[in-house]
Amino acid sequence: MRGLSEDTRVFVLCTMLALGALWPGFAAATEKASVAGVSQGLTCQCGCGLTVANCNHPTCSFSVPVREEIEKMIAQGKSGPEIIAFYRHKYGEKVLSAPTTEGFNILAWLMPFLAVALGAAFVVYTASRWRSRSTQAGSPRPEALPGPVDADLLRRLESEVRERS
Amino acid sequence: MADLGRLSLLIAFVLAIYSIGANLIGARHGRGDFLSSARHALWAMCAMLTLAAAALWVGLLNSDFSLEYVAAYSSTTLPIPYKITALWGGQQGSLLFWTWLLSIFTSVAAFQNRRRNPEITPYAMAVLAGVAVFFLGMLNFVTRPFDLISPVPAEGTDLNPLLQNYWMAVHPPSLYAGYVSSTVPFAFGAAALITGRLDDSWIRSTRRWAIFSWFFLTLGNMFGARWAYEVLGWGGYWAWDPVENAAFMPWLVMTAYLHSVMIQERKDMLKVWNLALIGLAFALTIFGTFITRSGVISSVHSFTQSGLGPYFLSFLIFVVVAYTGLLIFRAPQLRSPAEFESYLSREAAFLFNNLVLVGIAFAVFWGTIFPVLSEAVRGVKITVGPPFFNRVNGPLALALMFLMGVGPLIAWRRTTPENLARSFGAPVLAGIACGLAAYGMGVHSWYVLASISVSAFVLGTIAVEFRRGVVARRHMVGEPPARALVNLVAKNNRRYGGYIIHIGVVVAFLGIVASSFFKLEVKKAVRPGDTFNVGSYQLRYLGVVPTDTPHLESAVANIQVSRDGREIARMAPAKLFYKREQQPATRVAIRSTPLADLYVVLAGLDENGGQATFEVFLTPLVFWLWAGGLLMVVGTVVVMWPNVRERAAIAEALGKAATREPIGEPAPGGE
Numbered sequence: 034m035r036g037l038s039e040d041t042r043v044f045v046l047c048t049m050l051a052l053g054a055l056w057p058g059f060a061a062a063t064e065k066a067s068v069a070g071v072s073q074g075l076t077c078q079c080g081c082g083l084t085v086a087n088c089n090h091p092t093c094s095f096s097v098p099v100r101e102e103i104e105k106m107i108a109q110g111k112s113g114p115e116i117i118a119f120y121r122h123k124y125g126e127k128v129l130s131a132p133t134t135e136g137f138n139i140l141a142w143l144m145p146f147l148a149v150a151l152g153a154a155f156v157v158y159t160a161s162r163w164r165s166r167s168t169q170a171g172s173p174r175p176e177a178l179p180g181p182v183d184a185d186l187l188r189r190l191e192s193e194v195r196e197r198s
Numbered sequence: 199m200a201d202l203g204r205l206s207l208l209i210a211f212v213l214a215i216y217s218i219g220a221n222l223i224g225a226r227h228g229r230g231d232f233l234s235s236a237r238h239a240l241w242a243m244c245a246m247l248t249l250a251a252a253a254l255w256v257g258l259l260n261s262d263f264s265l266e267y268v269a270a271y272s273s274t275t276l277p278i279p280y281k282i283t284a285l286w287g288g289q290q291g292s293l294l295f296w297t298w299l300l301s302i303f304t305s306v307a308a309f310q311n312r313r314r315n316p317e318i319t320p321y322a323m324a325v326l327a328g329v330a331v332f333f334l335g336m337l338n339f340v341t342r343p344f345d346l347i348s349p350v351p352a353e354g355t356d357l358n359p360l361l362q363n364y365w366m367a368v369h370p371p372s373l374y375a376g377y378v379s380s381t382v383p384f385a386f387g388a389a390a391l392i393t394g395r396l397d398d399s400w401i402r403s404t405r406r407w408a409i410f411s412w413f414f415l416t417l418g419n420m421f422g423a424r425w426a427y428e429v430l431g432w433g434g435y436w437a438w439d440p441v442e443n444a445a446f447m448p449w450l451v452m453t454a455y456l457h458s459v460m461i462q463e464r465k466d467m468l469k470v471w472n473l474a475l476i477g478l479a480f481a482l483t484i485f486g487t488f489i490t491r492s493g494v495i496s497s498v499h500s501f502t503q504s505g506l507g508p509y510f511l512s513f514l515i516f517v518v519v520a521y522t523g524l525l526i527f528r529a530p531q532l533r534s535p536a537e538f539e540s541y542l543s544r545e546a547a548f549l550f551n552n553l554v555l556v557g558i559a560f561a562v563f564w565g566t567i568f569p570v571l572s573e574a575v576r577g578v579k580i581t582v583g584p585p586f587f588n589r590v591n592g593p594l595a596l597a598l599m600f601l602m603g604v605g606p607l608i609a610w611r612r613t614t615p616e617n618l619a620r621s622f623g624a625p626v627l628a629g630i631a632c633g634l635a636a637y638g639m640g641v642h643s644w645y646v647l648a649s650i651s652v653s654a655f656v657l658g659t660i661a662v663e664f665r666r667g668v669v670a671r672r673h674m675v676g677e678p679p680a681r682a683l684v685n686l687v688a689k690n691n692r693r694y695g696g697y698i699i700h701i702g703v704v705v706a707f708l709g710i711v712a713s714s715f716f717k718l719e720v721k722k723a724v725r726p727g728d729t730f731n732v733g734s735y736q737l738r739y740l741g742v743v744p745t746d747t748p749h750l751e752s753a754v755a756n757i758q759v760s761r762d763g764r765e766i767a768r769m770a771p772a773k774l775f776y777k778r779e780q781q782p783a784t785r786v787a788i789r790s791t792p793l794a795d796l797y798v799v800l801a802g803l804d805e806n807g808g809q810a811t812f813e814v815f816l817t818p819l820v821f822w823l824w825a826g827g828l829l830m831v832v833g834t835v836v837v838m839w840p841n842v843r844e845r846a847a848i849a850e851a852l853g854k855a856a857t858r859e860p861i862g863e864p865a866p867g868g869e
Contacts, residue, residue, distance in 0.1 A: 069433075069719045076581040084583050087437045089360070089430040092782055104721065130583030132568065137576055141568045145561035145590050152553045160549065163467075163538035 071103050071113045072096070075120055076130045084130045200265055203253035203344040207294075210246035210301070211334040213239045217327040225320035233320055237308045240327060244301035251298045254291060254343055258284050263354055266347040267291055273354040273778050275749040280362050286370045287357050289491065289506075290343035295371075296487075297333040299378045304330065307382045307407070315403055321389035322382075322400075329381055332513050341506060356778035365425035373418025373445055377483040379411040380448060384480035387473050391524040396469060396531055401459050406838060408476070412456055413834040415449040420827040431784040431799045433717065433815035435823070438587040443566045444486030447559045451479040454555035457548050457605075464610065465545065469532040470525065471552070477521040482559075484514045489566070540612035547605040554598045561590045588714070596648055599707060602700055603656035606663050625658030649711045653704045660697050667694070687836060695836030702833055706826025712819035721801070723811045733816040735796060736760045737769075742803065742810060751775040752785070755800045755810055759789065771800040771812070792825075794818045 072086035077096045081088050085103075088096035099120070106116050120128050132138035217239040224232030254267065258281045263269040271288040272281050286292040304326040311319040337343065383404035390400040422445065427435040436442060455475040461468050488510035525532075538545060565582045572580045607621040633651035641647055664683070667690070671682035687694040722730045726741040740756040754772040758765055769787035776783065789796040795817045802811035 067719065068721070069717065073584050076583060082581075083437055083439065087430065087432045087434065087584075089432060089784075127579055127581065130581050131585035131589075132572070132580055132582060137572065138580070141565070141572075141582065141586065142590070144564050145557065145594075148560050148564075149553065149557040149594070152557060153550075156549050156553055160538050160541070160546065164540075166537075 068100060068104050068107065071107070071116050072100055074113070074117050074130055075099065075128055078124065078128065199253045199257050199262060200344045200346055203250045203257075204342070206246040206250040206253065207334060207337050207342075207344070210243045210250070211331065211338050213243040213246065214327045214330040214334055217243065218324045218331065221320040221324040221327065225317075225324075236320070236323060236327075237312060240301070240308050240323060241305050243327075243330065244298075244305040247294075247298040247301040250343075251285065251294060254294060255282065255285060258282070261354065263352070264346050264348075264350045265343075266345045267343050269347055269351050269354045271355070271357050273356040275778065276354075276357055276362075277749070279364075279367065280357055283361070283367045283370075284357050286374070287361050287366075290337070290341050290345075292370065292374075293333065293337055293341060294343050296374055296378060297330065297337060299374055300326070300330055300333065300381060303379050303382055303407075307385075311403065315386075315399060317395050318386060318389040318393050318400060321392045322385040325385035325388045326381060329385070336506065336509060340509060353778070356776065359774070359776040359779060359781050359783045360429055362776075363425060363429050365421055365428065369418060369421035369425050372414050372421055376411050376413070376415030376418050377445075377448065377486070379407055379414060380452065380476075380479050380483055382407040383411070383476050387476045388521060388524065391473060391521075391528050394528065394531060396528065398459075398462050398466070398469075401462060401472065405459065408452065408456060408459070409834060409838055411479075412449070412452045413831070413838070415445070415452060416827070416830055416834070419445055419449055420824070420830075424824065427820075428786060428788065431786050431813075433719070433797050433799075433813075433817060435820075438565070438584045440489050440566050441486070443562045443587075444482070444489050447562050448479050448482045448486065450555050450559040450562070451475055451482060454552045454559075455479060457555075458552050461545055461548050465537060466534050467537075467545070469534055470529060473525060473532070475552075475556075477518075477525070481514060481518050481521075482563075484510060484517060488514055537611070542608065542613045542615075542618060544605060544608050544610045547601055547608055551598065551601045551605060554594055554601060558591055558594045558598070561594065562587065565590065592645060595707070596645075596652055599649075599652045599656055599704070602703065603652070603659040606697065606700070607659045621662065622659070625655045625662060628658040629655030643715055646711055646715050649707065653708050656700065656704050660700055663697060664694070691836050691839050691841055695833045695839070698833030698836055699830050700833075702826045702829030702831075704826070705829060706823050709819050709821065709823030709826055713817045713823065716818045718816040720814045720816075721811065722814070723802070723809055725809050730812075732796070732814045733794070734761055735816070736763075737798070737812070737814065739810060739812070748777075750777060753800070753803055755803075755812075757787070757798060757812075759796065767796075769796070769798050771798045773800050773803055790821055792819075792821045795820045 069086050073084050075085040077083055077085050077088040077093065077099075079088060079090060079093045079095045081090060081093075083089070085096045085099050090096070103116055106119070111119075117129070126133065132141040134142060217236045220232045220236035220239060223229060224234075224236060254265075256262075257265045257268045258272050259278065261268065261272065261274050261281075267288060267290050271284045271291065276284070280287075284291065286295045304323070307326065308319075308323055311322070315322075383400075386400040386404045390396055419442075422442065423435040426437065427433075430437075455472060458468050458475060459472055462472050488507060491506040491510060540546070565586050568582045569580055572578055603625065604622075607625075609617065613621075629651040632654035633647050636647055636650045641650070664686070667686040668679055668682045671677050671686055672679065675682070675685075677685060687698075718733055720730070720732045724730060724739045726739055729736055729738040731737070736759070738758040738760070740758055743754045743756065745752050745754065752772045752774045754770050757769040757771070759767040759769055767789050769789060771787040772785040774783045774785055775781070784799055784801075787798045795815075797815040797817060799813040799815075800810060801813045804810070
């Protein structure tokens with residue numbers, strides 16, 4: 034990174050942070066299974082639009098028995114992804130509460146981070162243009178470098194002292 | 199009542215159209231009499247809408263089932279407080295409520311600006327009246343709240359049981375107030391674009407409106423989360439439902455706007471960006487309404503099959519296209535002499551803060567509409583729920599928290615590495631120490647450790663900032679520490695109120711992280727007298743007490759809660775049955791402490807009252823989510839507190855604008 038300009042370094046850093054954030058997102062699927070955790074991964078089919086964990090219908094014909102089934106499967110030693118795969122096989126993709134990481138659905142996961150990376154590129158590009166314009170316009174004013182207390186606060190304090198005296 | 203309501207809405211519609219014309223004619227031809235008349239028309243529109251809302255309330259309170267709306271959303275046995283809240287419990291009533299709020303805010307803005315901003319105010323009022331025309335058009339011709347039903351039913355269908363909760367008295371009004379009040383800064387932004395008066399006077403004169411909107415969006419989201427927590431019975435407070443997302447997105451964009459306007463005020467930069475953000479915030483409020491009322495995306499909040507979708511979509515497209523067109527048209531005039539020296543500056547921190555806030559808003563938007571895209575492209579209907587939003591937004595939220603710590607301590611223009619080390623040394627050490635301590639205490643999730651470290655870092659930077667201010671006051675004014683602290687906040691309320699809001703955000707963030715990662719869930723079927731353990735609590739089921747009222751039947755369980763063998767509380771979760779709707783529901787019991795909430799749901803009950811099944815959640819630190827919300831509210835009140843110095847600055851800025859070319863306004867005192 035030593036040979037790169039500051040603008041490029043900032044952009045590369047932002048992109049790495051944005052794309053690096055994907056890793057824990059995908060890795061999170063390996064956590065220990067719990068009824069609440071697994072049922073968050075499934076969408077209730079009663080029409081409420083919520084997950085099996087969040088469905089608030091006390092007598093729901095889908096979420097109530099599915100939660101009981103999940104409890105039994107966890108007791109039998111099945112992992113979260115295994116239980117989710119079981120329901121996907123049984124009901125199809127519509128039962129999942131998050132897009133898969135296959136085909137068109139990858140777009141769902143990538144777009145937010147790509148958007149942030151593109152945004153970062155735009156910010157860095159714009160800032161570098163402003164910087165070169167500032168440099169051409171002349172050297173910076175010396176009062177800009179702050180001490181421990183913000184210059185604005187100091188100005189206010191000074192005027193307050195003047196008002197009092 | 200129905201005739202009075204219908205007539206009021208029709209007159210309000212005509213007045214709104216008249217106000218647009220009178221404002222435009224008055225502004226173009228410098229006719230003060232037209233402007234004055236347009237203003238009076240807006241106030242009269244507000245009076246008409248007040249009358250219409252009152253008419254519907256009278257109908258609800260008198261159980262006048264000849265009105266279709268009253269028959270659909272109330273009953274004779276519905277308690278009076280819920281008859282009042284039923285105004286926003288259904289499609290037509292909530293639209294009426296929305297429009298009524300819009301007319302109130304428009305009237306206040308018209309009054310505030312009757313002698314200010316003479317160049318842009320008429321156009322802003324025309325935009326506000328234009329938005330009112332759309333909503334009044336809907337109320338008069340598409341979804342009418344005063345339609346009659348024949349034959350008149352003897353009894354109403356009743357309000358949805360989920361809405362029969364005290365949080366529903368405050369959640370929708372707060373959210374609507376937040377949504378609707380964002381129209382005022384949007385209208386002034388649009389007016390600035392129309393007139394070409396593109397200095398920051400429109401921002402200064404609507405900043406309080408933007409903060410007001412943000413304040414109510416914060417309250418609305420918090421109240422909604424609390425409602426979900428207490429009513430829905432799944433132990434959580436946020437489900438990333440499309441309508442929740444629709445309320446969250448304008449909050450994010452408004453937050454970005456409130457930060458970026460500081461750069462414009464200070465450095466005269468980001469004019470296009472600020473105008474774009476306020477336009478986006480308003481468009482997102484309409485998008486939220488479109489989602490709620492169109493049925494395009496299934497949601498627990500949806501008003502089913504309302505058929506309003508195409509109207510809202512058309513309005514949304516019109517707003518976006520017209521506003522973007524104006525922005526492009528004025529782009530050459532919006533170029534500013536931007537100064538940027540270093541990425542180690544507050545400007546840079548604010549730019550990246552805006553990037554992340556808008557990035558999160560985009561992620562939420564993308565996740566919300568992706569099911570529609572998937573169905574259009576692949577023909578497969580999928581759901582995008584909490585796992586997606588948590589994984590995508592989790593890292594972005596961490597980045598945002600980090601920037602929240604960096605922004606306040608870094609100087610405008612540039613900071614030297616020495617100052618950077620001096621400012622951030624202690625907060626960074628605090629962050630590392632807290633992370634290590636948490637690891638030593640057995641926390642091994644990378645996200646939780648990072649959250650704890652970043653939160654400690656942010657709180658550290660805020661503490662440094664308060665300490666510096668207090669030390670400076672003590673040194674220069676000679677005040678004792680406590681008084682210096684109070685005066686520091688009082689005399690710099692905008693800045694230190696902002697820090698209080700930041701503390702609230704950190705506290706709420708920690709509450710969210712802890713309650714999401716460490717929630718304990720126990721499900722148990724027990725008989726009266728049985729005891730079971732949840733964490734360090736022992737719960738003993740003592741039995742169930744049935745009750746019966748004309749409105750609902752309930753079975754209330756009695757649970758003795760002990761800790762270390764000592765009784766500490768009695769809890770009473772219940773199963774309810776609403777007779778009118780023939781609908782069962784649950785009432786959870788919550789014992790809240792700063793360390794953890796014990797949350798008990800009566801999930802099942804034998805017909806003969808023997809065995810009961812309980813779902814119990816032990817949720818750590820969720821208390822701090824609400825405490826953080828409260829701190830955000832307190833901070834916002836501090837920010838909005840009238841400040842003589844700020845008023846003088848606004849008056850000065852507006853005075854400069856007003857001296858350019860006044861157009862036929864009545865002289866002060868002339869009204």
